[in-house]
Amino acid sequence: MPAATGNSAYLAIDQGTTSSRAILFNEQFDIVYTAQQEFPQYYPQNGWVEQAPEELWESVLNVTREALAVATERNLSVQHTGITNQRETTLVWHKDTGQPLYNAIVWQDRRTSAYCKSLSVHEKLVQQKTGLKLDPYFSASKIRWILDNVDGAANLAVSNKLLFGTVDTFLIWRLTGGKVHATDVTNASRTSLFNIHSQAWDEELLALFDIPASMLPEVKDSADHFGQTAPSLLPLALNISGVAGDQQAAMVGQGCVTPGSVKATYGTGCFALVNTGPSCEINHTGLLTTIAYRLNGITHYAVEGSIFVAGAAVQWLRDGLGLIEKAADSEAIAGQVGNEHGLVVVPAFTGLGAPHWDPQARGAVFGITRATTAHDIVRATLESICFQTHDLVTAMSSGGIRPTILKVDGGMVANEWFCQYLADTLDAPVVRPKVMETTALGAALLAAFQAGAITDLNQLAEANPCQRQFEANASDSDREHRLTQWHKAVKATLLMAE
DSSP states (O other), rough: OOOOOSEEEEEEEEEEESSEEEEEEETOOOEEEEEEEEOBBBSSSSTOOEEEEHHHHHHHHHHHHHHHHHHHHHEEEEEEEEEEEEOOOOOETTTTOBBBSOOOEEETOOOTTTHHTTTGGHHHHHHHHOOOOSOSSSHHOOOOOOOHHHHHHHHHHHOOOOOEHHHHHHHHHHHHHOOOOOOEEHTTHHHHHHETTEEEEHHOOOOOOHGGGGGGEEOOOBBBHHHHOOOTSSSSSHHHHHHHHHHHHHHHHHTTSSSTOOEEEEEEEEEEEEEETTTOOOOSSEEEEEEEEEEETEEEEEEEESSSHHHHHHIIIISSSSSOOTTTTTHHHHHTTTTTGOOOOOOOBTTOTTTBBBTOOOOOOOOOTTTTOOHHHHHHHHHHHHHHHHHHHHHHHHHHHHSEEEEEEEEGGGGGHHHHHHHHHSSEEEEEESSHHHHHHHHHHHHHHHHHSSSSHHHHHHHHOOEEEEOOOHHHHHHHHHHHHHHHHHHHHHHHHO
């Protein structure tokens, strides 16, 4: 790590699905201060998920100003910021006025399921070029929906009056006062429009989705110069020096910079990624091939498994069912329930992700009896997230990558019962890092890399050592019994979706 000089700090802007945070890291990459603000989600129809762009923007502006005020109070010198963001969420705005044409369409949104199905004959083409499935999850079909359904949008696009961006691009554009329209390769790789082999927007894919190239941002390295913040917005002028989608940023924050290293982040959803190095081979086991990061023009790739609902299932227990008062309550409750409860929860609230990829699937609870209690449902919900992770790791193994240790992060891993059950389910050690805010840490590390404070990947790996390791101690028979129940429940859920 770089030698301390006393008062330097890095700001990470972590724009998530349900809240925005600004986190100050000192030059040893310890957290100095965190500002956080939640913002609403909107559900206009079944399977639709939206956010108001101005509410999202205001939340980012507020937390950034708060963190910088603290930096000033503490005499910290902040010159560089990194941005990490919810991926795939799609915004389209007017090039001249800066006004969004429609709400942000969130990554969870499934409104384009029928449209994606109509393009199914092109699935192999999309997967070969992008490493992704032809699925509503990704940005391209969301852009197409806006162009087709917002009055005047298609004409504005043809007239070169519209800009598209994932959340990072929207924030860069706003933070620089409209001077920079850019993204990084990790976010670009989640649009279904970016060729991960040629590292460029793909003309054939643009034609397939009928999206003008003029709408698309410039694509940069993950550590690069993305402009400077406008003087009128913030008390300090910051260099935007690092950008990565949240899951790739978490890879960096976990130090997963060598081929074969695996991390899983448990936020609203769960995303497990394994670093595959500079080789790019399209995965055919129900997982995605994506870009992990690009530094100094050298690209590292990853294989990714996506679970749409993880922490969101705990929110459902709290807000939807009222079974817990706060998320942390789930830990004690799960520990009070025995293995014989017999319930299986399949939290397919917005479809099932990898390795099933069924956008029509919906949640189900199996095994309810007269003796079933609220506590049983809480435990079974936590178990379901472990079982989904097992499916991802199994798919990785069948693709030739056998993870032996899983590095975990995200809000859910503060739950020690969950981490232990995850290790038992995977029959492998689960490692929790010193800094669990790995997404924000990754953004800060990328900014430090661009600033020259970090010069090689080994330093990234050293930035976040292990805080605790959970060892598997379940019996093989119990593990297999519960997984068998889970797979039967998933099969039934998929049948119901047909």
